[in-house]
Amino acid sequence: MYARRAVSGPFGHPAGRPRPVRRGRSTAVGQSVPVGPSVMLYVYGMDVSPEVIYLIRHAEKPLKPPLTGVDFAGGQNEHSLLPRGWQRSGALAALFHPDFGPVRAGLRTPTVLVAPSWGHPGKTAAHRSYQTIQGLSERLGLPITSQFAQGQEQQLADSVVRSGSGVVLICWEHSHIPVIASSLPVVSGTAVPRKWPGDRYDVIWSFTLVPGPGPVRYTFGQIPQRLLAGDAGTVIPATGDEPGNGAGRREHHKG
Secondary structure (H helix, E strand, O other): OOOOEOOOOOOOOOOOOOOEEOOOOOOOOOOOOOOOOOOOEEOOOOOOOOOEEEEEEOOOOOOOOOOOEEOOOOOEEOOOEOHHHHHHHHHHHHHHOHHHOOOOOOOOOOOEEEOOOOOOHHHHHOOHHHHHOHHHHHHHOOOEEOOOOOOOHHHHHHHHHHHOOOEEEEEEOHHHHHHHHHOOEEOOOOOOOOOOOOOOOOEEEEEEEOOOOOOEOEEEEEEEOOOOOOOOOOOOOOOOOOOOOOOOEEOEOOO
């Protein structure tokens, strides 16, 4: 269960050092929370959880062998992006970077960038999820965190919520993105798509922290990128034959 608590981790730290609240105590700005005796909670207003979490799919890839992508140096690599994918990578850097004009309404500039690990750093950097946000990383001067591999989506979501801060942008493989989404604490009744279509590279999933005391929980939204010719202006539906409509991890109460 997620509480707003003092932790450290790879996704950032809370600003300042607010006075911690131990079990059984109350403050003028929030109530105490019955948690384990070793957990210390920050006074409300010093949230640790990210204010916004964005989920995007990597940019365009080769459909199948023997087609291949192109790495940063121009070499052929089946794990890399297609030329159109590199175009999207550059467009995403412009979309999220304030130097290119006001950030589009509904979006914020990331303070943390995340892509999956493929073991060796060089191998990780040659994969399309990393390449998709490589331009944004360079423009913002932010490193790309690659602590978790594909298949560790629940651990990733838990770590981001518990030890993240600011605005987190996660770029991942499309079939695993719904697993991350369903592992985030969302407002009860939220409908999050259970599948990401194989032909969609042009959507941003947005999770926005609900302000105020109480459990850590997020509202969900979708933002069409509309960056390249052919991008759709529609979102991914949460209806149809997808299992578990309306699911996402429900809001987590303190305790």
